[in-house]
Amino acid sequence: MSTVHNTTEYQPVFVGKVMDELQTVLQRYPNKQAALLPALWIAQREHGWISDLIMAEVAEVLGLTPAYVKGVVTFYTMYHQHPVGKNFVQVCTTSPCNICGAEDVLKALLSHTGAGDAGATSPDGKWTIVEVECLGACGFATPILINDDFIESVTPERVAELVRKYR
Ligand code: FES
Structure with missing residues (x-):
């Protein structure tokens, strides 16, 4: 897991191998929205926590609104909304x-x-x-x-x- 939590220079999460992984995950779901929880889980694993920028990226990748993604992130305690330790x-x-x-x-x-x-x-x-x-x-x-x-x-x-x- 990455421990870099700097959001001043945002690096997209879903590129390269991570995007490939998401595409594989998407094949198991009837639509992109249904894959929101595993997509967030992948994003958290890569970034360490779910920032507003990550939520916006996940929303874009899955064709959802950032507000919808935020609603899900804030509902589940397993998603970190601030940096945490390694x-x-x-x-x-x-x-x-x-x-x-x-x-x-x-x-x-x-x-x-x-x-x-x-x-x-x-x-x-x-x-x-x-x-x-x-x-x-x-x-x-x-x-x-x-x-x-x-x-x-x-x-x-x-x-x-x-x-x-x-x-
Ligand atoms: S009370 Fe159930 S695991 Fe602690």
């Missing part, structure tokens, strides 16, 4: 995990990564840690997602090792 970490802090120590896992992550606060990005740009609702692994507290990697049974003691692995 490692985007989601920690379940819903009640069942919370009573098993999720808050301590969160605190350890914020401390070991230097992110400081939930939702903030570490000064080195490598980590953004957020709290999320149930990740569907209540029997394996505490589950976390580091980008696309689902990791169960995380304890504060395991956090240092995980941070070293993904740094």
Whole structure:
């Protein structure tokens, strides 16, 4: 994933191989509008987050209005509307995990990564840690997602090792 988030000199996302990938995706859908979610997912993977310029590009490529694309982006929490760290970490802090120590896992992550606060990005740009609702692994507290990697049974003691692995 690109970690360049500079929007002052906009580089289109859907060119070359990425455009080829989108064309392949489009073949699986009845029309371009139906492929909006995967198109946004590709854009986010390439750019790191979904800026207004990215929304405009996606709209143009799919023949939609930027307002329609923005409506979808702002509906789903999985699309980042601002730059995030190279490692985007989601920690379940819903009640069942919370009573098993999720808050301590969160605190350890914020401390070991230097992110400081939930939702903030570490000064080195490598980590953004957020709290999320149930990740569907209540029997394996505490589950976390580091980008696309689902990791169960995380304890504060395991956090240092995980941070070293993904740094
Ligand atoms: S409450 Fe944490 S995974 Fe369900």
